[in-house]
Amino acid sequence: MRTGRPRDEKVRLAILTAAQELVLEKGYAAVTTADVAERAGAGKQTIYRWWPGKGALVLDAFSEWVSQAPRMSRRKPSLSSTLVEFCRGASEAAPVLRALMAEAQFDEDLHRRLIAQLVRPRGDELRACLADRRPADRELVVNVLSGLVWQRLMLNEPLDARFVRFALRVVQRI
Amino acid sequence: MRTGRPRDEKVRLAILTAAQELVLEKGYAAVTTADVAERAGAGKQTIYRWWPGKGALVLDAFSEWVSQAPRMSRRKPSLSSTLVEFCRGASEAAPVLRALMAEAQFDEDLHRRLIAQLVRPRGDELRACLADRRPADRELVVNVLSGLVWQRLMLNEPLDARFVRFALRVVQRI
DNA sequence: GCCTTTACGAGACTTCGGGTCTCGGAAACA
DNA sequence: TGTTTCCGAGACCCGAAGTCTCGTAAAGGC
Numbered sequence: 001m002r003t004g005r006p007r008d009e010k011v012r013l014a015i016l017t018a019a020q021e022l023v024l025e026k027g028y029a030a031v032t033t034a035d036v037a038e039r040a041g042a043g044k045q046t047i048y049r050w051w052p053g054k055g056a057l058v059l060d061a062f063s064e065w066v067s068q069a070p071r072m073s074r075r076k077p078s079l080s081s082t083l084v085e086f087c088r089g090a091s092e093a094a095p096v097l098r099a100l101m102a103e104a105q106f107d108e109d110l111h112r113r114l115i116a117q118l119v120r121p122r123g124d125e126l127r128a129c130l131a132d133r134r135p136a137d138r139e140l141v142v143n144v145l146s147g148l149v150w151q152r153l154m155l156n157e158p159l160d161a162r163f164v165r166f167a168l169r170v171v172q173r174i
Numbered sequence: 175m176r177t178g179r180p181r182d183e184k185v186r187l188a189i190l191t192a193a194q195e196l197v198l199e200k201g202y203a204a205v206t207t208a209d210v211a212e213r214a215g216a217g218k219q220t221i222y223r224w225w226p227g228k229g230a231l232v233l234d235a236f237s238e239w240v241s242q243a244p245r246m247s248r249r250k251p252s253l254s255s256t257l258v259e260f261c262r263g264a265s266e267a268a269p270v271l272r273a274l275m276a277e278a279q280f281d282e283d284l285h286r287r288l289i290a291q292l293v294r295p296r297g298d299e300l301r302a303c304l305a306d307r308r309p310a311d312r313e314l315v316v317n318v319l320s321g322l323v324w325q326r327l328m329l330n331e332p333l334d335a336r337f338v339r340f341a342l343r344v345v346q347r348i
Numbered sequence: 349g350c351c352t353t354t355a356c357g358a359g360a361c362t363t364c365g366g367g368t369c370t371c372g373g374a375a376a377c378a
Numbered sequence: 379t380g381t382t383t384c385c386g387a388g389a390c391c392c393g394a395a396g397t398c399t400c401g402t403a404a405a406g407g408c
Contacts, residue, residue, distance in 0.1 A: 004383025005375040043386040102279035147321035178354025179404040217357040
């Protein structure tokens with residue numbers, strides 16, 4: 001049994017909320033951990049006690065945000081609707097995603113977390129839409145699609161309806 | 175006519191060489207402009223006089239390196255040989271490419287430079303290998319290939335022979 | 349041969365954000 | 379009551395980016 005004062009859930013949420021708000025307001029690079037602590041009414045040390053750094057904190061803040069999104073669990077969503085939803089979310093959060101992927105290039109631990117919490121889950125969603133394909137083809141399509149999306153993000157090109165049509169056309173040809 | 179002492183070409187090259195060596199030795203993140211200046215026998219100010227920052231400097235250092243690569247100008251290289259060469263170079267310089275693309279996410283000017291000096295030229299090389307395809311297909315293939323490569327880079331997965339076969343299989347299906 | 353202009357090396361300096369340390373106090377459990 | 383862990387607050391350290399200044403050097407113009 002763990003002894004001592006337990007972690008305060010209110011504080012945890014306040015920090016995640018503050019991080020999310022500040023990043024949306026000012027952009028990832030302009031937000032400091034001190035800013036987050038101040039808005040959350042928390043101490044800086046409380047942040048560093050539970051997160052290894054700014055990257056992991058922001059990742060957590062937006063992981064929760066993504067998982068709060070209305071995941072209408074119809075039994076098998078179509079590839080196109082999934083891709084549309086996928087791109088809508090990625091487009092809204094584009095600046096954050098770009099920053100996190102960028103920061104992850106300099107931080108191995110954050111890189112692992114990012115893949116586990118954001119990259120892999122999205123790939124799995126896509127994979128689930130391709131149950132009717134041959135397994136080898138499935139991986140191929142998933143790779144191509146996520147490759148296209150991440151490239152668009154890093155190159156700062158729009159993930160709009162035109163792109164979705166483009167991507168679907170590619171997949172159809174494979 | 176420009177008056178005053180002209181820019182010293184020796185110094186320019188010494189700085190680029192020092193930057194290149196140091197980045198290869200210690201990795202992008204561990205190199206500071208002060209390090210580069212010291213090894214080049216130059217002053218820090220001389221770096222900032224000609225480059226806006228570390229990113230642009232390293233980009234220039236490796237742009238020259240790439241363009242020095244033996245570009246055997248046979249008339250029309252095949253797609254597969256180009257892709258192999260492409261991946262070999264990208265694989266060797268992978269840590270630098272990752273770091274530059276990452277830094278570019280926080281620096282709009284560097285982002286433009288990176289695309290103009292590295293991303294676009296490589297895309298053009300690929301495009302030149304696809305002269306026999308319909309124009310619409312060409313863009314599609316170029317996008318898919320460069321998307322796959324950049325994704326592999328940012329996800330830190332190997333750009334090996336197996337990947338090349340994979341990529342070629344994808345293209346063949348389109 | 350001077351004068352102006354710009355480049356150069358060197359080093360001091362400022363700024364700022366990440367991250368650590370410390371302290372007084374609070375919440376749990378034994 | 380004592381031990382343990384958490385909390386807010388704030389001081390603190392560190393390192394890298396970028397600026398400023400100074401004495402000097404190399405060009406062209408006069």
